Amino acid sequence: MAEARVPMWYAATGLHGDNQRVYDAFQEFLHNLPMSYTDLAACVGVSQPAVSRWATNVTHPSLQEMSEAVGVVRNCIDEIQANVDRFTEVLRLVEEAMRLYEIEVQGRDDVDPDQQRVTARLREELGLAS
Numbered sequence: 001m002a003e004a005r006v007p008m009w010y011a012a013t014g015l016h017g018d019n020q021r022v023y024d025a026f027q028e029f030l031h032n033l034p035m036s037y038t039d040l041a042a043c044v045g046v047s048q049p050a051v052s053r054w055a056t057n058v059t060h061p062s063l064q065e066m067s068e069a070v071g072v073v074r075n076c077i078d079e080i081q082a083n084v085d086r087f088t089e090v091l092r093l094v095e096e097a098m099r100l101y102e103i104e105v106q107g108r109d110d111v112d113p114d115q116q117r118v119t120a121r122l123r124e125e126l127g128l129a130s
Helices: 008-013 019-031 037-044 048-055 063-105 113-125
Strands: none
Touching: 019 048, 019 063, 037 048, 037 063, 063 113
C-alpha cells in the first residue's frame, strides 16, 4: 500500500498530526466571537449555516477560511480597543470635570441642587462616591 503524501504547506503547519486539536481550538474561538456568526460569515464569504456547522464540529473550515476568520476578528478587536481607548479618555475627562466642579463649589451656598444631584449620581455610577 502506497504511503499517503502530506502536502508540504500542510506539513509545515503541524496540523496534519493533530487536526482535531486545531479544530477544537477554532471551535472555541468561534464560541467566543465579539460578533455574530452572520457577520463573520459575510466577512469570510461563506454562509451563516457554514459557520454554525464549524462551531458545532459538523464540518471543518479550510485553512484559508480559518485564516480569514481570524483576520476579521483581529480587525474587530482592534476597533473594540479603539473604542475602549476613546471611552477611557472620556471617562478621564468626566472625572476631571467632576473634581474641578467640587473644588469650585466647596463652601458655596448658591450651587444648583439639580447639578449637585447629577454630580452625586455620576460619582456613584463611576465608583467615585466618597
